[in-house]
Amino acid sequence: MNTGENPPTQFVDNDLKPVGHGRMLRKEDARFIRGKGRFIDDIQLPGMLHLAILRAPIAHGRIVSVDVTLAEAHPKVKLVGTGAMLAEHGLAWMPTLANDVQPVLATDKIHFQWQEVAFVVADDRYAAQDALELIDVEYEQLPVVVNARTALEASAPVIRDDLAGKTDNRCFDWETGDKQATDAVFARAEVVVGQEMVYPRVHPAPLETCGAVANYDPIDGDLTLWSTTQAPHAHRTLYSMVAGLPEHKIRVISPDIGGGFGNKVPIYPGYLCTIVASMLTGAPVKWTEDRFENLTSTAFARDYVMHGEIAATKAGRILAIRTNVLADHGAFNGVAAPTKYPAGFFGVFTGSYDIQAAHCAMTAVYTNKAPGGVAYSCSFRVAEAVYLIERLVDCLADQLGMDPVELRLLNLLKPDQFPYTSMTGWIYDSGDYESTLREALKIADYAGLRREQAEKRASGELMGIGVSVFTEAVGAGPRKDMDILGLGMADGAQLCLYPTGTAVLRVSCQSQGQGHETTFAQIVAEEIGIPPADIKVVHGDTDLSPFGMGTYGSRSTPVSGAAAVLVARKVRDKAHLFAATMLEVTVADLEWRKGSFHVIGDPAKSLTIQQIAKWAYGTGQLPDGVEGGLEAHIHYHPENLTYPNGAYICVVDVDPGTAVVTVRRFIAVDDCGTRINPMIIEGQVHRGLTDGVGMALMEMITFDEDGNCLAASLMDYLLPTALEVPDWETGFTVTPSPHHPIGAKGIGECATVGSPPAIVNAVVDALKPYGLRHADMPLTPSRLWEAMNGNAQPPM
Amino acid sequence: MQVPAPFEYERATSVDHAIGLLSRRGSTARLVAGGHSLLPMMKLRLANFEYLIDINDLHRDLGFIKVEPSRVRIGAMTRHRELLESDDLRRLFPVFNDAERVIADPLVRNRGTIGGALCQADPSEDLSAVCTTLDASCVIRGPAGERVVTMAQFYRGPYETAVGPDEILTEIRIPLRPNGSSAFEKVGRRAGDWAVVSCGVAVWLRDGLITDARVGLAAVGPNTTGIPAVSQALRAKAPSEELYAEAGEIAARSCSPVTDQRGSAAYKRHLAGELTKRALRRAVARIRGEEP
Numbered sequence A: 001m002n003t004g005e006n007p008p009t010q011f012v013d014n015d016l017k018p019v020g021h022g023r024m025l026r027k028e029d030a031r032f033i034r035g036k037g038r039f040i041d042d043i044q045l046p047g048m049l050h051l052a053i054l055r056a057p058i059a060h061g062r063i064v065s066v067d068v069t070l071a072e073a074h075p076k077v078k079l080v081g082t083g084a085m086l087a088e089h090g091l092a093w094m095p096t097l098a099n100d101v102q103p104v105l106a107t108d109k110i111h112f113q114w115q116e117v118a119f120v121v122a123d124d125r126y127a128a129q130d131a132l133e134l135i136d137v138e139y140e141q142l143p144v145v146v147n148a149r150t151a152l153e154a155s156a157p158v159i160r161d162d163l164a165g166k167t168d169n170r171c172f173d174w175e176t177g178d179k180q181a182t183d184a185v186f187a188r189a190e191v192v193v194g195q196e197m198v199y200p201r202v203h204p205a206p207l208e209t210c211g212a213v214a215n216y217d218p219i220d221g222d223l224t225l226w227s228t229t230q231a232p233h234a235h236r237t238l239y240s241m242v243a244g245l246p247e248h249k250i251r252v253i254s255p256d257i258g259g260g261f262g263n264k265v266p267i268y269p270g271y272l273c274t275i276v277a278s279m280l281t282g283a284p285v286k287w288t289e290d291r292f293e294n295l296t297s298t299a300f301a302r303d304y305v306m307h308g309e310i311a312a313t314k315a316g317r318i319l320a321i322r323t324n325v326l327a328d329h330g331a332f333n334g335v336a337a338p339t340k341y342p343a344g345f346f347g348v349f350t351g352s353y354d355i356q357a358a359h360c361a362m363t364a365v366y367t368n369k370a371p372g373g374v375a376y377s378c379s380f381r382v383a384e385a386v387y388l389i390e391r392l393v394d395c396l397a398d399q400l401g402m403d404p405v406e407l408r409l410l411n412l413l414k415p416d417q418f419p420y421t422s423m424t425g426w427i428y429d430s431g432d433y434e435s436t437l438r439e440a441l442k443i444a445d446y447a448g449l450r451r452e453q454a455e456k457r458a459s460g461e462l463m464g465i466g467v468s469v470f471t472e473a474v475g476a477g478p479r480k481d482m483d484i485l486g487l488g489m490a491d492g493a494q495l496c497l498y499p500t501g502t503a504v505l506r507v508s509c510q511s512q513g514q515g516h517e518t519t520f521a522q523i524v525a526e527e528i529g530i531p532p533a534d535i536k537v538v539h540g541d542t543d544l545s546p547f548g549m550g551t552y553g554s555r556s557t558p559v560s561g562a563a564a565v566l567v568a569r570k571v572r573d574k575a576h577l578f579a580a581t582m583l584e585v586t587v588a589d590l591e592w593r594k595g596s597f598h599v600i601g602d603p604a605k606s607l608t609i610q611q612i613a614k615w616a617y618g619t620g621q622l623p624d625g626v627e628g629g630l631e632a633h634i635h636y637h638p639e640n641l642t643y644p645n646g647a648y649i650c651v652v653d654v655d656p657g658t659a660v661v662t663v664r665r666f667i668a669v670d671d672c673g674t675r676i677n678p679m680i681i682e683g684q685v686h687r688g689l690t691d692g693v694g695m696a697l698m699e700m701i702t703f704d705e706d707g708n709c710l711a712a713s714l715m716d717y718l719l720p721t722a723l724e725v726p727d728w729e730t731g732f733t734v735t736p737s738p739h740h741p742i743g744a745k746g747i748g749e750c751a752t753v754g755s756p757p758a759i760v761n762a763v764v765d766a767l768k769p770y771g772l773r774h775a776d777m778p779l780t781p782s783r784l785w786e787a788m789n790g791n792a793q794p795p796m
Numbered sequence B: 001m002q003v004p005a006p007f008e009y010e011r012a013t014s015v016d017h018a019i020g021l022l023s024r025r026g027s028t029a030r031l032v033a034g035g036h037s038l039l040p041m042m043k044l045r046l047a048n049f050e051y052l053i054d055i056n057d058l059h060r061d062l063g064f065i066k067v068e069p070s071r072v073r074i075g076a077m078t079r080h081r082e083l084l085e086s087d088d089l090r091r092l093f094p095v096f097n098d099a100e101r102v103i104a105d106p107l108v109r110n111r112g113t114i115g116g117a118l119c120q121a122d123p124s125e126d127l128s129a130v131c132t133t134l135d136a137s138c139v140i141r142g143p144a145g146e147r148v149v150t151m152a153q154f155y156r157g158p159y160e161t162a163v164g165p166d167e168i169l170t171e172i173r174i175p176l177r178p179n180g181s182s183a184f185e186k187v188g189r190r191a192g193d194w195a196v197v198s199c200g201v202a203v204w205l206r207d208g209l210i211t212d213a214r215v216g217l218a219a220v221g222p223n224t225t226g227i228p229a230v231s232q233a234l235r236a237k238a239p240s241e242e243l244y245a246e247a248g249e250i251a252a253r254s255c256s257p258v259t260d261q262r263g264s265a266a267y268k269r270h271l272a273g274e275l276t277k278r279a280l281r282r283a284v285a286r287i288r289g290e291e292p
């Protein structure tokens, strides 16, 4: 196995110009650093109108009346849309990704604060906004449910009275694992530790908010939609299903996207309003959401109240884990996860440990809050699962008086146990968890840190060391198990070598900043031996790329990446046939060295892939039964998920007087299998670790008891800055995935998933002298100070 | 995109021009200085003014830091960044530099002004604490001429000041007294965040005894508070850890924080004490040359 520490500064020698995998600068940065990216709001079309959305200021209530007369009379207004108007077209409601329904514009009832009520289309954005103020809506308020813990009380108002026969706020019940077996292990266990913990509601908060430009051509009946989507093809199919437009007449374009993090997976009412507006006005229409709208109405993540228990021997062997989860789904179930997985991949909550039994029972509820439940860099709820197990293991270490690293080493799965079927039925593909952890311990000088901590404690300073060893589950997904709204989670790829030896790769996944134009070119370069600079990656336009399910859940490299490898190999195989014909030898006489075929035993007789490409489009006699040209197409579905893993160590200092937490060091050793571009991997890890600091220390969407969202701006919903994070110390181990054609696993979300428990564990460790075993995120100074004073409170 | 309601706009060319425009337009008009408080409110349509009078050209006349024998005068249009980078202020009133380092971010500091900061009268505003600590006075000019008010007179309530609708704050004056120094402490939830609590302290020593001390606390009441009881408790005493602790207790007891998103009232009260203690310790260390 390869291990190593990444260089401390990002050193990239682009002169090395890897033909294939390796450290190289990102191709797309040439336009981004010049400010030449093309985002939704940059799109200008002749005669384009502007749409703005009116939102309800109350969290729960009936609409008594909507009067749009004054708004319609505004000289610059072209169209005013209401729920009643959409209802006439059968478009007032739309399906969510989880097979629930959600209003596009409210018809009779408001379910959460800032829900969409009406839209205005005007000559410019200013006029549209002005006209919103001319719409008069009368509401009749209803009692609200903001706290999931009270949602199922008999006295709670029923939020979803649109659902036939609904008499309570239960969204679904779900369970996994073996309850009987687990309870039996618990009954005879020497040690049982339980802890309730909350993973607060957070927001992906991408830098670019959501938006769309719709251009409907009334003559051809063609609709072109530029939109902030992480899944353009899937959205195309859904628009066709919802709006009744023929799918081949819809073109969805996802241009440069300023971050998604799961926020741009769902279809939002704003997109549909924009489409309807373009169809009704016959003009192109733009809608650009503002920050306030993005934070208050688009998909949130997490919001789980988890009660976990861990059973073990006195010597520290973990035997079983069980948990009860209360999941707050907001007003509509908008969770983005494969159909069979209403709780996403939360089932991997058994973590990286060799245990005997596990069980989870979950109840999901509706509340008067914005819908969502998307993968905010959490690989479909793996973040919640990892947090649960990694906090529980620390609680157990505390109970047993054991070092948390020692306890983990005792229980980690061993390399020879892979492929490993977990107690909840997940088949982990590969891993060498102990080596990964030992690499982190080495970089951190763990023993030295513990010595330093002992000295500091003696002088009253509060230093903490936190560890998390996590297993991710990414790359949805296997055809037999995974679909979203009936669409299997496979990805297409298409590769064409042109006569002059350069290539175009068309992929179905789409980049929101991950650097696909670079990585995917490198993947193909490695397989066919032409420089990445000669390979253009086309993505994000349904008319120009093959069908696939998009980019989220760290699935690009596991699924589309595999597709790119296999399509390149198809092209290479065809080139192999041509080379044999060209050199008048048999296929078996040729060997491939990256970039060229050589006659075995006579290496001077050779052909480069570029020479073969030219010939493929030329006049030479083709081999029997083979077409000319050099291109291939593939539709790939993985046989399993990939399971990247990592070991993280966080060092914090807590100011005893102010309870301010400083993350002093953070060591992240990731194993994502084969590493395509280490620089891009480090970038993804740095991003995710920063996210982790945000969630652990400051991020949370709060509501008051009337359902008012208190996180409606970036002054209230805090995101970490460079000043809150240390210089990341990253390292790696490489355990290839056995079923991915180049052994690569996903990396995009690992750090977001793995870092919050390391940080919380470190803070709790720092506060050992206060007898603290747990404190809920976000560990803001005030919340932590309250915890230090014996007044730890779950966040609300 | 957040867009404000329609408004008219004019650039003032002199203080008198600005006052003239204000007098004519009445309460529908507003001055815009750095715009970092006013424009976000207008974009969110929390505040709608029909008429904006841009006073940025007045930076020529009102952007200054002048040291005179018995006082320092700071023009209302002086930008945060100029306060941060002023060597005179760092030498005479290090509290400014301490505070400016943790106010907002470089973008806001490049445009935001001390006049705008004080006139916004946000209860968590840091420069109000600094000016209260330093016993500053404010020069306000209107159609009827100029008047000078103390900081205590300046604040009328949250977001409310003594500056009338046709008046403009032109200058802040800070008395210069020998053998003193100052310091500022702040806890935010993140860099660039408004204060959970912030605290300025100024101390003067003679022959090892405190001759005078002042405290200015932000974010623990409707407006910045000076807490005279702290000054009384410190006068004529020798600085010591016990004394700082006592001052901290008085500060904690005397303020009136409320629970909000930034923290619980109990925590803020605790911080008022803790930060008072820390700022006193640092200000005294500075007089003694033990700390820069």
Ligand SMILES: Cc1cc2nc3c(=O)[nH]c(=O)nc-3n(C[C@H](O)[C@H](O)[C@H](O)COP(=O)(O)OP(=O)(O)OC[C@H]3O[C@@H](n4cnc5c(N)ncnc54)[C@H](O)[C@@H]3O)c2cc1C
Binding pocket: B030, B031, B032, B033, B034, B035, B036, B037, B038, B039, B076, B077, B102, B103, B104, B105, B108, B111, B112, B113, B114, B115, B116, B117, B118, B119, B120, B124, B125, B126, B127, B163, B167, B168, B169, B170, B192, B193, B194, B195
């Ligand atoms: C992201 C962000 C973070 C911030 N963080 C902090 C922080 O940590 N601590 C802190 O203290 N502040 C903070 N601020 C506020 C910042 O300091 C502002 O610049 C300041 O409050 C207002 O100054 P301004 O010049 O921009 O005023 P403007 O927004 O132009 O004006 C504010 C108000 O004052 C009036 N006004 C301005 N000048 C005068 C004058 N000369 N006479 C009479 N009335 C006048 C205006 O009419 C308006 O009503 C932050 C602001 C932002 C945007």
